[in-house]
Amino acid sequence: MPLFQSLPGFREFYPEALARRNHLFRLWRQTALTFGFVEYDAPVLEPLELYKAKSGEEIEQQLFSFTDKGGREVVLRPELTPTACRMVGAKANALKRPIKWFNIGEFYRYERAQKGRERSFSQLNADIFGEAGVEADIELIALLVQCLTAFGLTEQDFQVRLSDRDLWCYYLEALGLDEARVRALLVAIDKHERLGDAAFKNYADQFGPLDAVLKGKILAFLQIKSLPQIETALKPFSGGKLDARIADWRRLLDGLAAMNLARFVEVDLGVVRGLAYYTGFVFEAFDRKGDLRALAGGGRYNDLVKKLGGPDLPAAGFAIGDVTMGLLLEQRGLMPAFINAPDVCVAYDGEAGRLAAFPDIQTLRAAGVRVEYPLKELAFGKQLKAALESGAKLALIYGGDELARGVVKLRDLTERHEREVPREQVPAAVRDFLTGA
């Protein structure tokens, strides 16, 4: 039993686990790059104020915060959005538009771990700054979908639920509610799926019981699952803001349809997202079987850059977490098995065989081929067994008989057959084999 343990909720990545995580990171990064997003990085430790300013003080209990040796109140970052807003805000005038940034990093929260949640977790964050139109929202949702389909997930596995805080605000205003009531109702709407009627308790405590007719309208609006339903519900209120918003919706959905993404996206006004800083379209990706928590979430936060002291810069973004994503890929059998496998395993006979193999090993490695060989000589049976268990596709055999004849055996570990190749042709033969030539 080890004397020291890692801190609760903090994850250690043994090679196999890290290979799985790297698999996620690699495809996320590749996908974000293909969408023209550029990668940046940011501090892991931030001043407490950065999050207090935005989220209110009660969130502090969820923050991994402490006082540093200089007496500063600091936080292990719980999310990237405020940091990104600060960075972009500071140089907004110098940055080429559109600003499409992504980052892959680790985040922290001080909380009891549970399924799909740890105290440390990694996320892909992707954001677009400086574009107020639905073009940015389309781009982000398209990236989100491809960040999931890149792993082999399909519309059978997940869906993106799309909603709109602006639409909710405009609708509730049209029903005659003031700003404070609207804000309280958005919280209730966010909780309604989980809590049902109890979601309205906080509102009732604050403003008294919700009028039954009003509540009926809100509950009906919350069930909406399509644009035509939105249009029908809003007919009595037709006018400037609402009409323009419906036009935004149409352009958003038309754009997604033209990208052939309609099958992944479902209108669902029951989603509004808990965080106060969201302003317009919001979306969440869910496992369709529904036994996991959200895979990803995001939306528009047009006011945040300014609130954090920057210019008035519209923005939208999303994040995908590695924990739920990893669970889903495991469940669907989409996590590759031999991620750490070498391309080639060498087996050799004695010191002479070892030395004969070394030049080829060096040449192949220099060419980017992953080559493994036993550091200490083992019986051939064991060497080949180890080669097979490693997941390598090819074994190179430097035996005494072969070397005496100036050849090396290439053994196809999958097909179980082998052929001899003149020693000087080994690197070329290996490359041909690996490229399928």
Place this chain on the structure above:
RNA sequence: GCGACCGUAGCUCAGUCGGUUAGAGCACCAGAUUGUGGAUCUGGGUGUCGCGGGUUCGAUCCCCGUCGGUCGCCCCA
């Protein structure tokens, strides 16, 4: 922060109605093995029975506390 359940080897677990030196399978290590496939055989236990205290002649077992884990609540970035 709250609640429920759990804690014996790297993993899955057995065990002791409280009794001497704590077990199995898998995994791992070494050898049989000086040339060919997940095999077989031999050898190896790799352990502070989570930790601390209490009860007891004696505690891995019973009691209390604590730490850790799992799941849920709160919250969800």
